[in-house]
Amino acid sequence: MGEPQSPHESVLLAEVLGALAPLDGAVVIDGTFGAGGYSRALLDAGASVVGIDRDPSVAPFADALAAQFPGRFRFFAGEFSALEDAAEGAAVDGVVLDIGVSSMQLDLAERGFSFMRSGPLDMRMSGEGESAADLVNGLSEAELANLIFAYGEERASRRIAKTIVAARSETEISDTLELARIIEKTVGRKPGGPHPATRTFQALRIAVNREFDQLVEALFAAERLLPEGGRLAVVTFHSLEDRIVKRFFDETKTAGPQSRHLPQAAQAQPRWSPVRKAARAGAAEMARNPRARSATLRSAIRTSMAARPVLSSGLGVPGFTRGAA
Known part of the structure:
Protein backbone atom coordinates (compact mmCIF):
# COMPACT_ATOMS: atom_id res chain seq x y z
CA MET A 1 0.00 0.00 0.00
CA GLY A 2 1.41 3.40 -0.99
CA GLU A 3 1.79 6.34 1.26
CA PRO A 4 -1.31 8.62 1.35
CA GLN A 5 -0.94 11.71 -0.79
CA SER A 6 -1.55 14.97 1.04
CA PRO A 7 -3.62 17.64 -0.74
CA HIS A 8 -2.46 20.14 1.87
CA GLU A 9 0.78 22.16 1.81
CA SER A 10 1.98 23.46 5.16
CA VAL A 11 2.53 27.21 5.05
CA LEU A 12 5.69 29.00 6.24
CA LEU A 13 7.34 25.61 6.70
CA ALA A 14 10.95 26.80 6.57
CA GLU A 15 10.15 29.66 8.94
CA VAL A 16 8.46 27.31 11.43
CA LEU A 17 11.46 24.97 11.39
CA GLY A 18 13.76 27.93 11.96
CA ALA A 19 11.67 29.17 14.86
CA LEU A 20 11.81 25.77 16.59
CA ALA A 21 15.51 25.06 15.92
CA PRO A 22 17.65 23.29 16.98
CA LEU A 23 15.58 20.19 16.19
CA ASP A 24 18.01 17.27 16.20
CA GLY A 25 17.02 15.20 19.24
CA ALA A 26 14.25 17.62 20.28
CA VAL A 27 10.73 16.56 21.28
CA VAL A 28 8.07 18.63 19.53
CA ILE A 29 4.27 18.59 19.71
CA ASP A 30 2.53 19.32 16.41
CA GLY A 31 -0.71 20.60 17.87
CA THR A 32 -2.61 20.74 14.59
CA PHE A 33 -1.45 17.65 12.69
CA GLY A 34 -3.69 17.78 9.61
CA ALA A 35 -1.94 15.89 6.80
CA GLY A 36 1.31 15.84 8.77
CA GLY A 37 3.33 18.39 6.80
CA TYR A 38 4.98 20.01 9.81
CA SER A 39 5.39 16.64 11.56
CA ARG A 40 7.18 15.10 8.60
CA ALA A 41 9.54 18.06 8.25
CA LEU A 42 10.28 18.00 11.99
CA LEU A 43 10.98 14.26 11.86
CA ASP A 44 13.25 14.70 8.83
CA ALA A 45 15.15 17.34 10.84
CA GLY A 46 15.82 14.81 13.60
CA ALA A 47 13.06 15.61 16.11
CA SER A 48 10.65 13.22 17.79
CA VAL A 49 7.06 14.31 17.30
CA VAL A 50 3.66 13.94 18.95
CA GLY A 51 0.88 14.87 16.53
CA ILE A 52 -2.54 16.03 17.75
CA ASP A 53 -5.76 16.33 15.75
CA ARG A 54 -9.47 15.96 16.48
CA ASP A 55 -10.33 15.21 12.84
CA PRO A 56 -10.71 11.42 12.34
CA SER A 57 -9.90 11.75 8.62
CA VAL A 58 -6.20 12.38 9.34
CA ALA A 59 -5.65 8.79 10.55
CA PRO A 60 -4.03 7.51 7.30
CA PHE A 61 -1.41 10.28 7.42
CA ALA A 62 -0.66 9.61 11.09
CA ASP A 63 -0.40 5.86 10.46
CA ALA A 64 2.03 6.44 7.59
CA LEU A 65 4.37 8.55 9.76
CA ALA A 66 4.20 6.07 12.64
CA ALA A 67 5.26 3.29 10.26
CA GLN A 68 8.05 5.33 8.68
CA PHE A 69 9.40 6.74 11.96
CA PRO A 70 8.86 4.00 14.56
CA GLY A 71 9.64 5.17 18.08
CA ARG A 72 9.86 8.81 17.00
CA PHE A 73 6.27 9.60 16.04
CA ARG A 74 3.13 9.19 18.13
CA PHE A 75 -0.41 10.39 17.44
CA PHE A 76 -2.92 11.71 19.98
CA ALA A 77 -6.56 11.95 18.88
CA GLY A 78 -8.08 15.02 20.49
CA GLU A 79 -8.21 18.80 20.66
CA PHE A 80 -4.95 20.72 20.54
CA SER A 81 -5.72 22.41 23.84
CA ALA A 82 -4.92 19.01 25.40
CA LEU A 83 -1.16 19.47 24.92
CA GLU A 84 -0.31 18.24 28.40
CA ASP A 85 -2.36 15.06 27.99
CA ALA A 86 -0.68 14.39 24.65
CA ALA A 87 2.80 14.84 26.17
CA GLU A 88 2.09 12.01 28.66
CA GLY A 89 4.61 13.42 31.12
CA ALA A 90 7.49 13.58 28.63
CA ALA A 91 9.80 16.60 28.49
CA VAL A 92 8.86 18.77 25.50
CA ASP A 93 11.18 21.20 23.70
CA GLY A 94 8.78 22.81 21.26
CA VAL A 95 5.16 23.24 20.19
CA VAL A 96 3.78 24.27 16.80
CA LEU A 97 0.17 25.28 16.17
CA ASP A 98 -1.32 25.89 12.71
CA ILE A 99 -4.70 27.50 13.41
CA GLY A 100 -7.72 27.21 11.16
CA VAL A 101 -9.12 24.94 8.47
CA SER A 102 -6.91 22.80 6.23
CA SER A 103 -7.01 22.56 2.46
CA MET A 104 -8.14 18.94 2.60
CA GLN A 105 -11.12 19.93 4.78
CA LEU A 106 -12.03 22.70 2.34
CA ASP A 107 -11.65 20.40 -0.65
CA LEU A 108 -14.08 17.76 0.66
CA ALA A 109 -17.57 19.06 -0.11
CA GLU A 110 -19.13 16.65 2.37
CA ARG A 111 -17.36 18.39 5.25
CA GLY A 112 -19.34 21.58 4.62
CA PHE A 113 -16.48 24.08 5.04
CA SER A 114 -16.46 25.51 1.53
CA PHE A 115 -18.89 27.97 -0.03
CA MET A 116 -17.57 26.96 -3.47
CA ARG A 117 -18.98 23.40 -3.42
CA SER A 118 -22.39 21.96 -2.66
CA GLY A 119 -22.39 19.94 0.55
CA PRO A 120 -24.08 19.57 3.92
CA LEU A 121 -23.77 22.68 6.10
CA ASP A 122 -21.61 20.91 8.67
CA MET A 123 -18.12 22.39 9.43
CA ARG A 124 -17.44 20.14 12.45
CA MET A 125 -13.75 19.23 12.54
CA SER A 126 -14.37 16.36 14.95
CA GLY A 127 -17.64 15.26 13.35
CA GLU A 128 -19.35 15.67 16.73
CA GLY A 129 -21.53 18.28 18.39
CA GLU A 130 -23.50 21.18 16.96
CA SER A 131 -23.16 21.81 13.22
CA ALA A 132 -23.23 25.02 11.20
CA ALA A 133 -26.73 24.09 10.04
CA ASP A 134 -27.84 23.96 13.67
CA LEU A 135 -26.61 27.53 14.17
CA VAL A 136 -27.98 28.90 10.90
CA ASN A 137 -31.43 27.43 11.51
CA GLY A 138 -31.57 27.70 15.30
CA LEU A 139 -30.16 31.07 16.33
CA SER A 140 -32.35 34.14 16.51
CA GLU A 141 -31.82 36.95 14.00
CA ALA A 142 -30.01 39.06 16.63
CA GLU A 143 -27.81 36.14 17.67
CA LEU A 144 -26.89 35.36 14.06
CA ALA A 145 -26.03 39.00 13.37
CA ASN A 146 -23.88 39.22 16.50
CA LEU A 147 -22.09 35.95 15.66
CA ILE A 148 -21.33 36.95 12.08
CA PHE A 149 -20.06 40.37 13.18
CA ALA A 150 -17.98 39.16 16.15
CA TYR A 151 -16.31 36.14 14.52
CA GLY A 152 -16.36 37.23 10.87
CA GLU A 153 -15.94 41.02 11.17
CA GLU A 154 -18.74 41.25 8.60
CA ARG A 155 -20.16 44.78 8.43
CA ALA A 156 -23.29 43.56 6.63
CA SER A 157 -24.03 41.08 9.42
CA ARG A 158 -27.49 42.42 10.24
CA ARG A 159 -28.65 42.36 6.61
CA ILE A 160 -27.26 38.84 6.16
CA ALA A 161 -28.92 37.58 9.35
CA LYS A 162 -32.26 39.10 8.35
CA THR A 163 -32.13 37.43 4.92
CA ILE A 164 -31.13 34.06 6.42
CA VAL A 165 -34.04 34.14 8.85
CA ALA A 166 -36.46 35.02 6.04
CA ALA A 167 -35.12 32.20 3.85
CA ARG A 168 -35.23 29.56 6.58
CA SER A 169 -38.86 30.44 7.36
CA GLU A 170 -39.66 28.90 3.96
CA THR A 171 -37.41 25.87 4.25
CA GLU A 172 -34.46 24.77 6.40
CA ILE A 173 -31.04 25.85 5.07
CA SER A 174 -28.90 22.72 4.86
CA ASP A 175 -26.55 23.16 1.88
CA THR A 176 -23.37 25.23 1.68
CA LEU A 177 -24.05 26.62 -1.80
CA GLU A 178 -27.60 27.50 -0.77
CA LEU A 179 -26.29 29.61 2.12
CA ALA A 180 -23.59 31.16 -0.09
CA ARG A 181 -26.22 32.19 -2.68
CA ILE A 182 -28.40 33.75 0.01
CA ILE A 183 -25.46 35.85 1.22
CA GLU A 184 -24.36 36.82 -2.29
CA LYS A 185 -27.89 37.90 -3.16
CA THR A 186 -27.97 40.02 0.00
CA VAL A 187 -24.68 41.92 -0.28
CA GLY A 188 -23.71 41.50 -3.93
CA ARG A 189 -20.32 40.58 -5.31
CA LYS A 190 -17.55 42.88 -6.47
CA PRO A 191 -15.57 41.75 -9.55
CA GLY A 192 -12.20 40.41 -8.45
CA GLY A 193 -13.08 40.69 -4.77
CA PRO A 194 -13.42 37.91 -2.20
CA HIS A 195 -16.61 35.88 -2.18
CA PRO A 196 -19.24 37.71 -0.09
CA ALA A 197 -19.84 34.54 1.98
CA THR A 198 -16.22 34.36 3.15
CA ARG A 199 -16.66 36.15 6.46
CA THR A 200 -19.95 34.48 7.36
CA PHE A 201 -18.53 31.00 6.71
CA GLN A 202 -15.47 31.91 8.80
CA ALA A 203 -17.70 33.01 11.67
CA LEU A 204 -19.78 29.84 11.59
CA ARG A 205 -16.70 27.60 11.46
CA ILE A 206 -15.10 29.38 14.41
CA ALA A 207 -18.28 29.06 16.46
CA VAL A 208 -18.90 25.40 15.60
CA ASN A 209 -15.36 24.38 16.55
CA ARG A 210 -14.87 26.78 19.49
CA GLU A 211 -11.68 27.92 17.77
CA PHE A 212 -10.94 30.96 19.92
CA ASP A 213 -11.48 29.01 23.14
CA GLN A 214 -9.24 26.26 21.82
CA LEU A 215 -6.52 28.74 20.83
CA VAL A 216 -6.47 30.47 24.21
CA GLU A 217 -6.45 27.16 26.11
CA ALA A 218 -3.65 25.81 23.89
CA LEU A 219 -1.47 28.90 24.34
CA PHE A 220 -1.66 28.70 28.13
CA ALA A 221 -1.18 24.92 28.02
CA ALA A 222 2.04 25.47 26.07
CA GLU A 223 3.13 28.03 28.66
CA ARG A 224 2.65 25.45 31.44
CA LEU A 225 4.20 22.61 29.47
CA LEU A 226 7.34 24.15 28.00
CA PRO A 227 10.42 24.56 30.20
CA GLU A 228 12.80 27.50 30.10
CA GLY A 229 14.22 27.61 26.58
CA GLY A 230 11.24 25.79 25.08
CA ARG A 231 9.89 27.22 21.83
CA LEU A 232 6.35 27.92 20.63
CA ALA A 233 5.48 28.70 17.00
CA VAL A 234 1.93 29.68 16.02
CA VAL A 235 0.66 30.18 12.46
CA PHE A 249 3.29 36.78 23.81
CA ASP A 250 3.48 40.47 24.77
CA GLU A 251 2.27 40.78 28.36
CA THR A 252 2.47 44.58 28.22
CA LYS A 253 -0.59 44.34 25.93
CA THR A 254 -2.64 42.53 28.59
CA ALA A 255 -1.49 44.18 31.82
CA GLY A 256 -3.90 47.11 31.48
CA PRO A 257 -3.15 50.83 31.91
CA GLN A 258 -1.72 52.20 35.14
CA SER A 259 -2.82 55.52 36.60
CA ARG A 260 -0.11 58.16 36.41
CA HIS A 261 -1.27 59.38 39.82
CA LEU A 262 -0.33 56.11 41.54
CA PRO A 263 3.11 54.55 42.19
CA GLN A 264 4.10 52.60 39.10
CA ALA A 265 4.16 48.84 39.63
CA ALA A 266 7.38 47.12 38.77
CA GLN A 267 7.26 45.52 35.33
CA ALA A 268 7.03 41.76 35.74
CA GLN A 269 9.56 39.64 33.93
CA PRO A 270 8.03 38.24 30.74
CA ARG A 271 7.11 34.59 30.23
CA TRP A 272 8.15 34.74 26.57
CA SER A 273 11.04 36.18 24.60
CA PRO A 274 10.37 36.64 20.86
CA VAL A 275 12.43 34.48 18.50
CA ARG A 276 12.08 36.99 15.66
CA LYS A 277 9.59 39.43 14.20
CA ALA A 278 6.32 38.10 12.80
CA ALA A 279 6.96 36.22 9.55
CA ARG A 280 4.78 36.20 6.45
CA ALA A 281 4.98 34.30 3.20
CA GLY A 282 7.10 35.62 0.37
CA ALA A 283 5.97 36.05 -3.22
CA ALA A 284 7.20 32.62 -4.31
CA GLU A 285 5.28 30.77 -1.61
CA MET A 286 2.12 32.79 -2.20
CA ALA A 287 2.29 32.01 -5.92
CA ARG A 288 2.75 28.31 -5.15
CA ASN A 289 0.22 28.15 -2.31
CA PRO A 290 -2.50 30.87 -2.30
CA ARG A 291 -3.55 29.83 1.23
CA ALA A 292 -0.27 31.34 2.48
CA ARG A 293 -1.37 34.89 1.56
CA SER A 294 -3.05 35.49 4.90
CA ALA A 295 -0.67 33.47 7.09
CA THR A 296 1.35 35.00 9.93
CA LEU A 297 3.91 33.18 12.09
CA ARG A 298 4.66 34.38 15.62
CA SER A 299 7.18 32.52 17.74
CA ALA A 300 8.81 32.91 21.14
CA ILE A 301 11.08 31.21 23.68
CA ARG A 302 9.87 30.34 27.17
CA THR A 303 11.60 32.12 30.05
CA SER A 304 11.97 30.91 33.64
CA MET A 305 8.95 32.85 34.94
CA ALA A 306 6.05 30.80 36.34
CA ALA A 307 3.11 30.16 34.02
CA ARG A 308 0.02 32.34 34.29
CA PRO A 309 -3.49 31.09 35.02
CA VAL A 310 -5.69 30.83 31.93
CA LEU A 311 -7.16 34.27 31.34
CA SER A 312 -8.63 35.48 28.07
CA SER A 313 -9.25 39.08 29.17
CA GLY A 314 -6.80 41.43 27.50
CA LEU A 315 -6.16 39.05 24.60
CA GLY A 316 -8.75 40.66 22.35
CA VAL A 317 -10.89 37.51 22.09
CA PRO A 318 -14.10 38.43 20.24
CA GLY A 319 -17.24 37.97 22.31
CA PHE A 320 -20.44 36.23 21.28
CA THR A 321 -23.11 35.27 23.78
CA ARG A 322 -26.31 33.47 22.95
CA GLY A 323 -29.40 35.31 24.01
CA ALA A 324 -27.72 38.70 23.54
CA ALA A 325 -29.98 41.15 21.77
Whole structure:
Protein backbone atom coordinates (compact mmCIF):
# COMPACT_ATOMS: atom_id res chain seq x y z
CA MET A 1 0.00 0.00 0.00
CA GLY A 2 1.41 3.40 -0.99
CA GLU A 3 1.79 6.34 1.26
CA PRO A 4 -1.31 8.62 1.35
CA GLN A 5 -0.94 11.71 -0.79
CA SER A 6 -1.55 14.97 1.04
CA PRO A 7 -3.62 17.64 -0.74
CA HIS A 8 -2.46 20.14 1.87
CA GLU A 9 0.78 22.16 1.81
CA SER A 10 1.98 23.46 5.16
CA VAL A 11 2.53 27.21 5.05
CA LEU A 12 5.69 29.00 6.24
CA LEU A 13 7.34 25.61 6.70
CA ALA A 14 10.95 26.80 6.57
CA GLU A 15 10.15 29.66 8.94
CA VAL A 16 8.46 27.31 11.43
CA LEU A 17 11.46 24.97 11.39
CA GLY A 18 13.76 27.93 11.96
CA ALA A 19 11.67 29.17 14.86
CA LEU A 20 11.81 25.77 16.59
CA ALA A 21 15.51 25.06 15.92
CA PRO A 22 17.65 23.29 16.98
CA LEU A 23 15.58 20.19 16.19
CA ASP A 24 18.01 17.27 16.20
CA GLY A 25 17.02 15.20 19.24
CA ALA A 26 14.25 17.62 20.28
CA VAL A 27 10.73 16.56 21.28
CA VAL A 28 8.07 18.63 19.53
CA ILE A 29 4.27 18.59 19.71
CA ASP A 30 2.53 19.32 16.41
CA GLY A 31 -0.71 20.60 17.87
CA THR A 32 -2.61 20.74 14.59
CA PHE A 33 -1.45 17.65 12.69
CA GLY A 34 -3.69 17.78 9.61
CA ALA A 35 -1.94 15.89 6.80
CA GLY A 36 1.31 15.84 8.77
CA GLY A 37 3.33 18.39 6.80
CA TYR A 38 4.98 20.01 9.81
CA SER A 39 5.39 16.64 11.56
CA ARG A 40 7.18 15.10 8.60
CA ALA A 41 9.54 18.06 8.25
CA LEU A 42 10.28 18.00 11.99
CA LEU A 43 10.98 14.26 11.86
CA ASP A 44 13.25 14.70 8.83
CA ALA A 45 15.15 17.34 10.84
CA GLY A 46 15.82 14.81 13.60
CA ALA A 47 13.06 15.61 16.11
CA SER A 48 10.65 13.22 17.79
CA VAL A 49 7.06 14.31 17.30
CA VAL A 50 3.66 13.94 18.95
CA GLY A 51 0.88 14.87 16.53
CA ILE A 52 -2.54 16.03 17.75
CA ASP A 53 -5.76 16.33 15.75
CA ARG A 54 -9.47 15.96 16.48
CA ASP A 55 -10.33 15.21 12.84
CA PRO A 56 -10.71 11.42 12.34
CA SER A 57 -9.90 11.75 8.62
CA VAL A 58 -6.20 12.38 9.34
CA ALA A 59 -5.65 8.79 10.55
CA PRO A 60 -4.03 7.51 7.30
CA PHE A 61 -1.41 10.28 7.42
CA ALA A 62 -0.66 9.61 11.09
CA ASP A 63 -0.40 5.86 10.46
CA ALA A 64 2.03 6.44 7.59
CA LEU A 65 4.37 8.55 9.76
CA ALA A 66 4.20 6.07 12.64
CA ALA A 67 5.26 3.29 10.26
CA GLN A 68 8.05 5.33 8.68
CA PHE A 69 9.40 6.74 11.96
CA PRO A 70 8.86 4.00 14.56
CA GLY A 71 9.64 5.17 18.08
CA ARG A 72 9.86 8.81 17.00
CA PHE A 73 6.27 9.60 16.04
CA ARG A 74 3.13 9.19 18.13
CA PHE A 75 -0.41 10.39 17.44
CA PHE A 76 -2.92 11.71 19.98
CA ALA A 77 -6.56 11.95 18.88
CA GLY A 78 -8.08 15.02 20.49
CA GLU A 79 -8.21 18.80 20.66
CA PHE A 80 -4.95 20.72 20.54
CA SER A 81 -5.72 22.41 23.84
CA ALA A 82 -4.92 19.01 25.40
CA LEU A 83 -1.16 19.47 24.92
CA GLU A 84 -0.31 18.24 28.40
CA ASP A 85 -2.36 15.06 27.99
CA ALA A 86 -0.68 14.39 24.65
CA ALA A 87 2.80 14.84 26.17
CA GLU A 88 2.09 12.01 28.66
CA GLY A 89 4.61 13.42 31.12
CA ALA A 90 7.49 13.58 28.63
CA ALA A 91 9.80 16.60 28.49
CA VAL A 92 8.86 18.77 25.50
CA ASP A 93 11.18 21.20 23.70
CA GLY A 94 8.78 22.81 21.26
CA VAL A 95 5.16 23.24 20.19
CA VAL A 96 3.78 24.27 16.80
CA LEU A 97 0.17 25.28 16.17
CA ASP A 98 -1.32 25.89 12.71
CA ILE A 99 -4.70 27.50 13.41
CA GLY A 100 -7.72 27.21 11.16
CA VAL A 101 -9.12 24.94 8.47
CA SER A 102 -6.91 22.80 6.23
CA SER A 103 -7.01 22.56 2.46
CA MET A 104 -8.14 18.94 2.60
CA GLN A 105 -11.12 19.93 4.78
CA LEU A 106 -12.03 22.70 2.34
CA ASP A 107 -11.65 20.40 -0.65
CA LEU A 108 -14.08 17.76 0.66
CA ALA A 109 -17.57 19.06 -0.11
CA GLU A 110 -19.13 16.65 2.37
CA ARG A 111 -17.36 18.39 5.25
CA GLY A 112 -19.34 21.58 4.62
CA PHE A 113 -16.48 24.08 5.04
CA SER A 114 -16.46 25.51 1.53
CA PHE A 115 -18.89 27.97 -0.03
CA MET A 116 -17.57 26.96 -3.47
CA ARG A 117 -18.98 23.40 -3.42
CA SER A 118 -22.39 21.96 -2.66
CA GLY A 119 -22.39 19.94 0.55
CA PRO A 120 -24.08 19.57 3.92
CA LEU A 121 -23.77 22.68 6.10
CA ASP A 122 -21.61 20.91 8.67
CA MET A 123 -18.12 22.39 9.43
CA ARG A 124 -17.44 20.14 12.45
CA MET A 125 -13.75 19.23 12.54
CA SER A 126 -14.37 16.36 14.95
CA GLY A 127 -17.64 15.26 13.35
CA GLU A 128 -19.35 15.67 16.73
CA GLY A 129 -21.53 18.28 18.39
CA GLU A 130 -23.50 21.18 16.96
CA SER A 131 -23.16 21.81 13.22
CA ALA A 132 -23.23 25.02 11.20
CA ALA A 133 -26.73 24.09 10.04
CA ASP A 134 -27.84 23.96 13.67
CA LEU A 135 -26.61 27.53 14.17
CA VAL A 136 -27.98 28.90 10.90
CA ASN A 137 -31.43 27.43 11.51
CA GLY A 138 -31.57 27.70 15.30
CA LEU A 139 -30.16 31.07 16.33
CA SER A 140 -32.35 34.14 16.51
CA GLU A 141 -31.82 36.95 14.00
CA ALA A 142 -30.01 39.06 16.63
CA GLU A 143 -27.81 36.14 17.67
CA LEU A 144 -26.89 35.36 14.06
CA ALA A 145 -26.03 39.00 13.37
CA ASN A 146 -23.88 39.22 16.50
CA LEU A 147 -22.09 35.95 15.66
CA ILE A 148 -21.33 36.95 12.08
CA PHE A 149 -20.06 40.37 13.18
CA ALA A 150 -17.98 39.16 16.15
CA TYR A 151 -16.31 36.14 14.52
CA GLY A 152 -16.36 37.23 10.87
CA GLU A 153 -15.94 41.02 11.17
CA GLU A 154 -18.74 41.25 8.60
CA ARG A 155 -20.16 44.78 8.43
CA ALA A 156 -23.29 43.56 6.63
CA SER A 157 -24.03 41.08 9.42
CA ARG A 158 -27.49 42.42 10.24
CA ARG A 159 -28.65 42.36 6.61
CA ILE A 160 -27.26 38.84 6.16
CA ALA A 161 -28.92 37.58 9.35
CA LYS A 162 -32.26 39.10 8.35
CA THR A 163 -32.13 37.43 4.92
CA ILE A 164 -31.13 34.06 6.42
CA VAL A 165 -34.04 34.14 8.85
CA ALA A 166 -36.46 35.02 6.04
CA ALA A 167 -35.12 32.20 3.85
CA ARG A 168 -35.23 29.56 6.58
CA SER A 169 -38.86 30.44 7.36
CA GLU A 170 -39.66 28.90 3.96
CA THR A 171 -37.41 25.87 4.25
CA GLU A 172 -34.46 24.77 6.40
CA ILE A 173 -31.04 25.85 5.07
CA SER A 174 -28.90 22.72 4.86
CA ASP A 175 -26.55 23.16 1.88
CA THR A 176 -23.37 25.23 1.68
CA LEU A 177 -24.05 26.62 -1.80
CA GLU A 178 -27.60 27.50 -0.77
CA LEU A 179 -26.29 29.61 2.12
CA ALA A 180 -23.59 31.16 -0.09
CA ARG A 181 -26.22 32.19 -2.68
CA ILE A 182 -28.40 33.75 0.01
CA ILE A 183 -25.46 35.85 1.22
CA GLU A 184 -24.36 36.82 -2.29
CA LYS A 185 -27.89 37.90 -3.16
CA THR A 186 -27.97 40.02 0.00
CA VAL A 187 -24.68 41.92 -0.28
CA GLY A 188 -23.71 41.50 -3.93
CA ARG A 189 -20.32 40.58 -5.31
CA LYS A 190 -17.55 42.88 -6.47
CA PRO A 191 -15.57 41.75 -9.55
CA GLY A 192 -12.20 40.41 -8.45
CA GLY A 193 -13.08 40.69 -4.77
CA PRO A 194 -13.42 37.91 -2.20
CA HIS A 195 -16.61 35.88 -2.18
CA PRO A 196 -19.24 37.71 -0.09
CA ALA A 197 -19.84 34.54 1.98
CA THR A 198 -16.22 34.36 3.15
CA ARG A 199 -16.66 36.15 6.46
CA THR A 200 -19.95 34.48 7.36
CA PHE A 201 -18.53 31.00 6.71
CA GLN A 202 -15.47 31.91 8.80
CA ALA A 203 -17.70 33.01 11.67
CA LEU A 204 -19.78 29.84 11.59
CA ARG A 205 -16.70 27.60 11.46
CA ILE A 206 -15.10 29.38 14.41
CA ALA A 207 -18.28 29.06 16.46
CA VAL A 208 -18.90 25.40 15.60
CA ASN A 209 -15.36 24.38 16.55
CA ARG A 210 -14.87 26.78 19.49
CA GLU A 211 -11.68 27.92 17.77
CA PHE A 212 -10.94 30.96 19.92
CA ASP A 213 -11.48 29.01 23.14
CA GLN A 214 -9.24 26.26 21.82
CA LEU A 215 -6.52 28.74 20.83
CA VAL A 216 -6.47 30.47 24.21
CA GLU A 217 -6.45 27.16 26.11
CA ALA A 218 -3.65 25.81 23.89
CA LEU A 219 -1.47 28.90 24.34
CA PHE A 220 -1.66 28.70 28.13
CA ALA A 221 -1.18 24.92 28.02
CA ALA A 222 2.04 25.47 26.07
CA GLU A 223 3.13 28.03 28.66
CA ARG A 224 2.65 25.45 31.44
CA LEU A 225 4.20 22.61 29.47
CA LEU A 226 7.34 24.15 28.00
CA PRO A 227 10.42 24.56 30.20
CA GLU A 228 12.80 27.50 30.10
CA GLY A 229 14.22 27.61 26.58
CA GLY A 230 11.24 25.79 25.08
CA ARG A 231 9.89 27.22 21.83
CA LEU A 232 6.35 27.92 20.63
CA ALA A 233 5.48 28.70 17.00
CA VAL A 234 1.93 29.68 16.02
CA VAL A 235 0.66 30.18 12.46
CA THR A 236 -2.60 32.13 12.13
CA PHE A 237 -4.74 32.98 9.10
CA HIS A 238 -6.75 36.06 10.02
CA SER A 239 -6.40 39.16 12.13
CA LEU A 240 -8.60 37.97 15.01
CA GLU A 241 -6.38 34.94 15.68
CA ASP A 242 -3.17 36.90 15.15
CA ARG A 243 -4.24 39.56 17.66
CA ILE A 244 -4.78 36.91 20.35
CA VAL A 245 -1.35 35.37 19.77
CA LYS A 246 0.40 38.75 19.61
CA ARG A 247 -1.09 39.86 22.92
CA PHE A 248 -0.43 36.51 24.56
CA PHE A 249 3.29 36.78 23.81
CA ASP A 250 3.48 40.47 24.77
CA GLU A 251 2.27 40.78 28.36
CA THR A 252 2.47 44.58 28.22
CA LYS A 253 -0.59 44.34 25.93
CA THR A 254 -2.64 42.53 28.59
CA ALA A 255 -1.49 44.18 31.82
CA GLY A 256 -3.90 47.11 31.48
CA PRO A 257 -3.15 50.83 31.91
CA GLN A 258 -1.72 52.20 35.14
CA SER A 259 -2.82 55.52 36.60
CA ARG A 260 -0.11 58.16 36.41
CA HIS A 261 -1.27 59.38 39.82
CA LEU A 262 -0.33 56.11 41.54
CA PRO A 263 3.11 54.55 42.19
CA GLN A 264 4.10 52.60 39.10
CA ALA A 265 4.16 48.84 39.63
CA ALA A 266 7.38 47.12 38.77
CA GLN A 267 7.26 45.52 35.33
CA ALA A 268 7.03 41.76 35.74
CA GLN A 269 9.56 39.64 33.93
CA PRO A 270 8.03 38.24 30.74
CA ARG A 271 7.11 34.59 30.23
CA TRP A 272 8.15 34.74 26.57
CA SER A 273 11.04 36.18 24.60
CA PRO A 274 10.37 36.64 20.86
CA VAL A 275 12.43 34.48 18.50
CA ARG A 276 12.08 36.99 15.66
CA LYS A 277 9.59 39.43 14.20
CA ALA A 278 6.32 38.10 12.80
CA ALA A 279 6.96 36.22 9.55
CA ARG A 280 4.78 36.20 6.45
CA ALA A 281 4.98 34.30 3.20
CA GLY A 282 7.10 35.62 0.37
CA ALA A 283 5.97 36.05 -3.22
CA ALA A 284 7.20 32.62 -4.31
CA GLU A 285 5.28 30.77 -1.61
CA MET A 286 2.12 32.79 -2.20
CA ALA A 287 2.29 32.01 -5.92
CA ARG A 288 2.75 28.31 -5.15
CA ASN A 289 0.22 28.15 -2.31
CA PRO A 290 -2.50 30.87 -2.30
CA ARG A 291 -3.55 29.83 1.23
CA ALA A 292 -0.27 31.34 2.48
CA ARG A 293 -1.37 34.89 1.56
CA SER A 294 -3.05 35.49 4.90
CA ALA A 295 -0.67 33.47 7.09
CA THR A 296 1.35 35.00 9.93
CA LEU A 297 3.91 33.18 12.09
CA ARG A 298 4.66 34.38 15.62
CA SER A 299 7.18 32.52 17.74
CA ALA A 300 8.81 32.91 21.14
CA ILE A 301 11.08 31.21 23.68
CA ARG A 302 9.87 30.34 27.17
CA THR A 303 11.60 32.12 30.05
CA SER A 304 11.97 30.91 33.64
CA MET A 305 8.95 32.85 34.94
CA ALA A 306 6.05 30.80 36.34
CA ALA A 307 3.11 30.16 34.02
CA ARG A 308 0.02 32.34 34.29
CA PRO A 309 -3.49 31.09 35.02
CA VAL A 310 -5.69 30.83 31.93
CA LEU A 311 -7.16 34.27 31.34
CA SER A 312 -8.63 35.48 28.07
CA SER A 313 -9.25 39.08 29.17
CA GLY A 314 -6.80 41.43 27.50
CA LEU A 315 -6.16 39.05 24.60
CA GLY A 316 -8.75 40.66 22.35
CA VAL A 317 -10.89 37.51 22.09
CA PRO A 318 -14.10 38.43 20.24
CA GLY A 319 -17.24 37.97 22.31
CA PHE A 320 -20.44 36.23 21.28
CA THR A 321 -23.11 35.27 23.78
CA ARG A 322 -26.31 33.47 22.95
CA GLY A 323 -29.40 35.31 24.01
CA ALA A 324 -27.72 38.70 23.54
CA ALA A 325 -29.98 41.15 21.77
